[in-house]
Amino acid sequence: MAKAKTVYICTECGGQAHKWQGQCPACNAWNTLVESVAEPTNGNHRFQSLAKSAPVRRLADIEASDVPRFTSGIGEFDRVLGGGLVAGGVVLIGGDPGIGKSTLLLQSLAEIAADRRSLYVSGEESAAQIALRAQRLGLLEKGSKMNDLQLLAEIQLEKIQATIEAEKPDVAVIDSIQTIYSEALTSAPGSVAQVRECAAQLTRIAKQSGTSIIMVGHVTKEGNLAGPRVLEHIVDTVLYFEGDTHSSFRLVRAFKNRFGAVNELGVFAMTEKGLRGVANPSALFLSQHEQSVPGSCVMVTQEGSRPLLVEVQALVDTAQVPNPRRLAVGLEQNRLALLLAVLHRHAGIGCFDQDVFLNAVGGVKITEPAADLAVLLSIHSSMRNKALPKGLIVFGEVGLAGEIRPSPRGQDRLKEAAKLGFTCALIPRANAPKQPIEGLNVIAVERIEEAIDRVREFE
Numbered sequence: 001m002a003k004a005k006t007v008y009i010c011t012e013c014g015g016q017a018h019k020w021q022g023q024c025p026a027c028n029a030w031n032t033l034v035e036s037v038a039e040p041t042n043g044n045h046r047f048q049s050l051a052k053s054a055p056v057r058r059l060a061d062i063e064a065s066d067v068p069r070f071t072s073g074i075g076e077f078d079r080v081l082g083g084g085l086v087a088g089g090v091v092l093i094g095g096d097p098g099i100g101k102s103t104l105l106l107q108s109l110a111e112i113a114a115d116r117r118s119l120y121v122s123g124e125e126s127a128a129q130i131a132l133r134a135q136r137l138g139l140l141e142k143g144s145k146m147n148d149l150q151l152l153a154e155i156q157l158e159k160i161q162a163t164i165e166a167e168k169p170d171v172a173v174i175d176s177i178q179t180i181y182s183e184a185l186t187s188a189p190g191s192v193a194q195v196r197e198c199a200a201q202l203t204r205i206a207k208q209s210g211t212s213i214i215m216v217g218h219v220t221k222e223g224n225l226a227g228p229r230v231l232e233h234i235v236d237t238v239l240y241f242e243g244d245t246h247s248s249f250r251l252v253r254a255f256k257n258r259f260g261a262v263n264e265l266g267v268f269a270m271t272e273k274g275l276r277g278v279a280n281p282s283a284l285f286l287s288q289h290e291q292s293v294p295g296s297c298v299m300v301t302q303e304g305s306r307p308l309l310v311e312v313q314a315l316v317d318t319a320q321v322p323n324p325r326r327l328a329v330g331l332e333q334n335r336l337a338l339l340l341a342v343l344h345r346h347a348g349i350g351c352f353d354q355d356v357f358l359n360a361v362g363g364v365k366i367t368e369p370a371a372d373l374a375v376l377l378s379i380h381s382s383m384r385n386k387a388l389p390k391g392l393i394v395f396g397e398v399g400l401a402g403e404i405r406p407s408p409r410g411q412d413r414l415k416e417a418a419k420l421g422f423t424c425a426l427i428p429r430a431n432a433p434k435q436p437i438e439g440l441n442v443i444a445v446e447r448i449e450e451a452i453d454r455v456r457e458f459e
Contacts, residue, residue: 005038009192014228037187067259070170073111076268076277077104079306080239080252082260085171085212089259090203092177092232093252094217094225095241100250100268100275101216103137105173106130107274110139113149116170119163123155123179137274155189157182157198161205169211174202176216178226190218195227203234232256243363249284250275251364254304264304282309282420285362292390295382298422299374300395300413301366307409307416309393311361312371314378319355330360331371339398343376346402347449349383370407372398373426373451380452389458391423394451396431402448406430414440426451 008017010033015026017033024032069084078084081091095101102125109118122130130151134140152163157180164172174180180198181189188194199215206213215235218226225232232238238256243249252266267281278284286298286309295314300307312331319325328336336358344350356379360366373396381388395413397405407413410431417425418440425442432444445451 006035007038008033009036009228011192011227012229014192014196014230034192036191036193069259070116071111072108073114074104074108074275074277076266077108077252080254080264080266081237082254082257082264086236086259087170087210087212088206089212089237090206090235091212091214091237091239092217092225092235093214093239093241094219096219096223099241099243100270101241102175103133104252104268104275105175105214105216106134106139107137109149109171109173110134112171117150117167118148119150119152119167119169119172121152121154121160121163121172121174123153123174124176125153127151127153155179155181157201161201164205164209164211168209171212171214174213174215176218177202177231178218190226192228196230199231199234242365247363249278249363261304265306265308281306282416285310285360285364292387294385294387295378297374297378297381297388298393299371300393300417301364301368301370302407302409302413307413308364309417309420309422310364310366310371312366312374312378313359313361314375314382315355315357316351316379316382317355317357319353324351324353325355325357327356328358330363330365331358331375332367335369335372336375338400339372339375340379342398342400342402342448343379346447347376347380347452349380349452351379351383354383368407369397369405370395372396373404373428373448376448377426377451377455380455388455389424391421392426392455392458393417393422393424394426396426396428396451398448404428404445404447404451414442426454 008020010024010026010029012029012032013027015024017025020033023030067086069086071084072078093101109120112118150167154160177195177199178190181194182197185193185197202213220226236258237254240253240255242251242253248270250268250270254262254264256262267278268275269278297312299310299312301310326333326336340351358375373394376398377388377394395407397407399405406428410427411433414425414433414437418437423439423441425440427442427444429444429446432442443454445454
């Protein structure tokens with residue numbers, strides 16, 4: 001029997017090479033070429049467009065209208081999606097194993113099945129396993145909405161296509177895309193070619209039939225979605241599950257959304273009855289101290305359209321090794337080194353012989369620069385072993401010249417802080433409100449040394 005020809009495919013861009021190389025010749029990414037079976041080339045393969053052909057039209061003649069949506073049945077899930085599911089939209093959701101992807105989607109379909117036709121396609125679990133999970137979550141009780149949910153345990157793409165065309169569901173869940181294979185390809189399920197082809201065919205079905213398809217994707221050990229990056233370009237929305245599997249809280253973040261805002265955040269709590277939305281997520285990211293403690297500073301971060309209060313904790317201790325350690329959990333480590341240099345140069349506070357540890361409470365990841373001022377004040381508080389004033393809230397970006405730059409949507413941040421009972425805000429001068437906010441004393445500063453001096457006045 002002749003040996004099957006192999007080809008090496010890049011997991012980032014999908015480029016091909018006849019032999020393994022350390023660097024992809026197409027996109028120059030390192031260590032991304034994986035071996036796959038070479039597909040035979042012939043002229044019988046038919047390519048179909050995502051939608052029916054239409055004549056060329058002027059942009060000014062096209063009537064703009066809002067995209068119709070329908071609810072997923074879970075409020076926090078709707079928030080991340082931008083207001084709900086879109087007919088014909090394709091959603092890709094990824095996360096670590098056991099974090100709650102299948103649980104969330106099963107709960108959502110149970111709510112959707114009350115009003116719309118829904119289909120759950122499982123390629124990883126048997127029908128009995130899914131029924132057992134539904135029973136454990138209390139979704140199969142008498143009179144439950146889930147009784148009308150259709151279930152299919154299948155991994156062959158052609159059979160899944162036929163089922164969707166016959167059942168015509170409004171929502172279909174594919175769990176997961178890495179287990180699906182097409183008979184048109186000879187490579188194994190989960191390979192780059194299979195994942196790319198199956199995702200493209202499912203997307204075509206969604207666009208032509210109007211079925212909203214949600215695909216579950218595996219992640220690599222680095223936390224990125226497994227498979228070629230072209231998979232993220234095909235779909236309309238990309239969601240990531242975040243959080244520690246040992247914690248009861250889960251975060252769902254949108255990284256791409258053609259029908260809504262990106263960086264939206266949904267907060268869930270894992271209970272015995274599945275995932276439940278958290279009404280006041282700011283309470284999760286604040287430590288419950290009876291009194292103020294050194295090294296703790298509360299900031300307001302903006303996650304999409306939602307302002308969240310997050311506690312930033314710093315621990316500064318004398319280094320026992322020649323090279324002091326710099327460790328940041330939930331914040332950018334490179335930015336920590338930059339801010340320490342700014343603190344020394346412009347405020348005269350050096351940490352060159354100190355270990356600096358930084359943590360964002362609750363497992364949340366803060367990527368916006370508005371956390372700079374909170375980071376520096378928490379470090380300064382830990383170094384002097386002096387607690388910051390109780391009820392203080394801060395935010396602001398710190399530049400290399402020591403200036404404190406404004407943060408977007410400052411009014412929303414201040415209103416959220418006042419609503420949760422904070423009485424004093426230390427913010428950039430450019431974010432100072434024109435009208436006073438009831439119950440909130442606003443202190444506007446322009447430079448980092450000025451901010452530290454104002455904090456010392458409270459001692």
